[in-house]
Amino acid sequence: MPLAPSQSLLEDFIFHWKAITHYFINNKDEKCPVQESNISSHLDNMLVILEQEEYQTERNQTGPCMEHLLQHKILETLQTLGKADCPPGMKQLVLGFFTNLLGKIQQPLLPHVNVYKPVHRLIKCCGDVKAGPTEKEEIQFLCLVCAKLKETPYLINFFLEDPKTSSSSGRGSRGGLKKKVSIDPSKMEFSLMNSLLSLVQSPDTRIAVKACEGMLLCASLPEKSSADCIVGNTHLADFLAERLCLLYNALPLSMDPVDVDSVEAKWGLDVSSDADDTNAFHGKRQLISLVSWFDYCDQVIKVAYSSIGDAVASALLDRFLLPILEPLLLQTSEVGILTSTSHLCKFVKMCESRQLLAVLVSFILGNDASEEQQHDLDQHKLRQRLIERCNHLSDEICIMSLKLFETLLLKSNEHVIKNLVLRNLETRAYYNRQPMTLVQAKGSENISSNSGNDRDNLSNGPENFEPELEFDDDFQTKRLLPTGEDSDFSSESGSPRKMTEEEEVQMGIHKLVNCFLILVPEEARSSLSGDVGYDMYLREAHRQFRDCTVNCLPYDWPNYVTPLEKCPPNPSFCEGAFLKVLFDKLLRMLDQPYEVNLQVTSVIAKIALFPHPHIQEYFLDPFLPAAPGCRTLFTVLSKVVSDLSTRASSISDFQKQVMLVRRQLMGLVEDQQK
Template identity: 45%
Template sequence: MFSKFTSILQHAVEALAPSLPLQEDFVYHWKAITHYYIETSDDKAPVTDTNIPSHLEQMLDILIQEENERESGETGPCMEYLLHHKILETLYTLGKADCPPGMKQQVLSFYTKLLGRIRQPLLPHINVHRPVQKLIRLCGEVLTAPTENEEIQFLCIVCAKLKQDPYLVNFFLENKSKTGASGSSIPVRESVLGKLKEPSASCASDTGQTEVTGDPGAATNKETELTQQAAEESVSVNTLNIPSQSETAANRPNQDYNLVNSLLNLTKSPDGRIVVKACEGLMLLVSLPEPAAAKCLTENTALCELLTERLTVFYKALPQSMDPLDIETIESVNWGLDAYSGKEDRTAFPGKRALISFLSWLDYCDQLIKEAQKTAAVTLARYVRERFFVSVMEPQLMQTSEIGILTSTALLNRLIRQVTSVALLQETVYFILGEQREPETLAGINSYPLRHRLIEHCDHLSDEISIMTLRMFEHLLQKPSEHIIYNLVLRNLEERNYNEYKPPCQEDKDVVENGQIAGAIDLEEDPLFTDLSPSNRLSADWLSASPPQTPDHTKSDGKTEVHKIVNSFLCLVPDEAKSSYHVEGTGYDTYLRDAHRQFCEFCAFCTRWEWPGAPKTFENCHLEAAFFEGHFLKVLFDRMGRILDQPYDVNLQVTSVLSKLSMFPHPHMHEYLLDPYINLAPGCRSLFSVIVRVVGDLMLRIQRIPDFTPKLLQVRKRLLGLDPEDAVIDHSTLLEGVIVLEEFCKELAAIAFVKFHASTTP
């Protein structure tokens, strides 16, 4: 009580007394603090019962006022006094000793305000960055400490200053041998008093501090002289303590990065606000461009372990079985905003809290790697792949339990959708597909077990697993990574050995032979049609409706050519099996707008991959090599071939993946997937030939289903919600497959048209 009264009285006296020159006022407040330690024997009274907080606040106000009164960048005598007398060093000692109790909190607050409010660069001064380094080591030592809030504020202001001047980070890379020997056997009070007596004793001789009662003229001259001298010393300190770029790039194997270590400790705080601030500080530090700091951060700190350990903990906390729809449709999760309480949540499901925690931390890892310096980003992402993807996720994806496969695949799908950083996306892709780029062979499709297993899951006995895995690949194909499409498809098409090459002179002669398309499938010889007699065989006009092949059919240089291709797809399904023209708004043109939008999106990230504008010439292709479409296309074509016998949802997903593949603006993929006129080599199949065989099978089945067209129309109306679902319709799976087939052919026609239009438009 008496101390508080003294403080009030002192403030009143200061307010009434004539104002002193700033330097004298500054020295007065500092002396008041030092005299407390010299004159007071009671170490146990809390600092809030003393005048120390008030004096520190006054010192800070004086420094800010001094800077505002001077030209930008000019150092005043008060700041010179603070630097020359190592006041920050002394305050650090007092804070470390926490003498009196609560002093550490005051010191942290003073450092934070000093660095945050003073505009001139302070960290280059050795008498600033050295005590700052020492104070950093005190942060995060004890969890849930009463100073946690001040600690994180202090660390974050240091990070912000380093973000402004990244080269300064080299001051905070310390040799372990120096930082390790910080212990002392001297009692706290003797240590503190020793620190205080040094500057106090040498005050007058070293700085020219004048007494208040001295000659004002002499004092002014002496002050000016010493201010200039101190300024020169400050410049020399500045110059000598900024390492050169060559020094920062040097290999320093035994270094501590205590700023990172302290922030890592504070990420373990039970206070969520402290954790978020610590994560923000780490994000600032990883973004610094200094190579030495990036190397030290990834090699000499526990940052990599923090990212992967928490991902592992959150992932393992998820239920073994979760509804894939819950995983897929949960709202977007952003790190730092994870404030879900679960109270009165009508959309809550088992594991929602754990899922949000996992996705929040995944988002933080992704954003951290996105912001990180390039080499640090690569290292961090690789660590996530090795310690989380391979160690934790892969066993879940490779298990045999159908429920486990479904849940883990849904989580992988969600992870793919959420990852945006280049480095983490690349490591995710390598984890799923492997790094192989050589052409696949039928014997070597199991060279990377996880890739093989996931592709096999696209044709799983469980339709749910098939749909979820196909959806995962669909999302993967929409990611801006060239390795995805190359690994899955392009590496098998590079040599164009799906073509049966004929010399130009022979090709011209064989273009039209007896009125039939050269290279077209002969229905008379196809095994699917051998059981039909001439009297009950359907007309094959649907196939001949495609225009005859011309010698220059491979060139896309005119409207005639694109209309041939479009008509080829539109005429694939026979009229007897079409139902869309009975329903308004389901024409081919409805797909054009969607195809244009998606093609633009694909082109946006494919342009930087420098793909060729035209197919590789046959003369440069190795056409004699056996062609294998690759494991991925093999499974997709096999499923496409069974479209009349598969559930509607499976068919939608298969055709959706194939349409995404058709969007890619690579000439070989366009030729293989969208050119009906290529001369396929013996034993090879293309997307068009697979559909032709499906249609051939359909023509056989139509004959065996009475009232086929009315039933088909009824099923279409039901799928559109225009017809009640009560009535039982025979062959509904087949009829739904026919509808999907018709729509898919229209979609392919639209994609072909859009791609041609884009290639001819400047």
């Protein structure tokens, strides 16, 4: 008996689709759940047939089953059934079918009018019910669409529509698209982003995290039309800012700065119980939520189209920084000051996006870049208050304020160093314009030119430079140079030879370093020559200078100081509020706690790293002929050392005590006792 011929894939496909349509024709019970029907298995079989057909068909060819699906608008029919959720549970099946179809079929489907139109309508159905039973399927579907748009960004134009004509849009695929593009994109509706904004508020953390990922993908699309639409006709920027405000207001009023600095952003589901946390503290969960959301906002700004990033950063300024954080920073309560400053420092430290960093810098320092004047009140109140707190009676507030400025200086933003330091050095008003010797002029015009002067040039330095400090190319200074570099400056035979220009530059640097090294007299030093640790210091200094130089590459700074003839004549020098408080703190080193001194010297060291010729001249040239009344780093340190020598003479066994304290700070005392 002959076997009946097997059905073709197309016949099987039509059979399963007709089985679904017959169910709706014959079934009159609208309340019967879809699980009691065979609709799910028929949809699964249709998908398997489409996959099998694609596997058997040549690449870039459409098989008869796929053509049948497109020509008979099967997806539009399914979308209508899913939207009505009839029978109950149908929406879940339709979402799963759309997700699997777009995800498993390799050929591009979204450009087809009979695909993107039902997909767009189904997108609008997502997120309409909070905590709905289909949230999982909705977010999977939306994230898949986002991924497809990320692969082919121009397709986003199919999903932007005029809200006034959304009900009748799309009559004709290509013509409809042209009509949409002619409309102002900022007034068009972006249903995909709106649905994601609804789902990100889901109580299910997994759904919310996936929605955040989808929003990030949409914001990063390199299409101006979608960016204009997101900025002009969605609530993305406002939502991100409002959520940040909500999370910040949930924090305790008092928090330890150490705890604030210790937490890290945790995206996703990396959540541990308080019982498992060995470093738990009050408000930790709320703080983690805050920094995680801030990090998300920062990442959105970083990867988003530039106009979206600007809009989000502006919203954070207008809705969070100015109305919420600024009043807390300006309050008088010491506990509140300490807590809010530590939060701000954490935000600056975490920030990676250029636009948000610019907003934070402007919020903290203002936008003024003109030279400061003596006795002028700072026009930016927050900047003035934060600088004043670097000299606060509370050591904790002082340290926290200094840490904030140090964190700012580590960021790649030219306005930070210009606003705090450089704007007061640009005219070289710190330089004494009075007539001087030729040697002085040559030695001060450029740090590297000091290499040609002999040791008598030390007498041409500032008045505070102690005459009894003799210049000595000792072991300590040689250790500051890379191995082998000091060997070329003298020959073993003792006969002098003419140095090259590069060697002269090295010798000049050698002398400058020695000037700072020999400031501290032998009897006040805390270590012997074999225990100085210069190798470690030098490696760290090289690393920090390299990082700072990389950050400053976009600034287009000059390589040489501005010639005096091009500077304004007879200027009055103002070191500025920031340098004034730093030098004042440096002068009081002997009367301040160790922790404060560490922070002060750390900030000054960060400033001295900047590769601007005026900063290097003002901070690092001990031969600088300073203008009358002008303090430099070298003159301030000279006064500190002079005071140290006076006090040390009245303390018995001073050097022994200092050496012991140094070893205690380095954790070496216990090893020595053993």
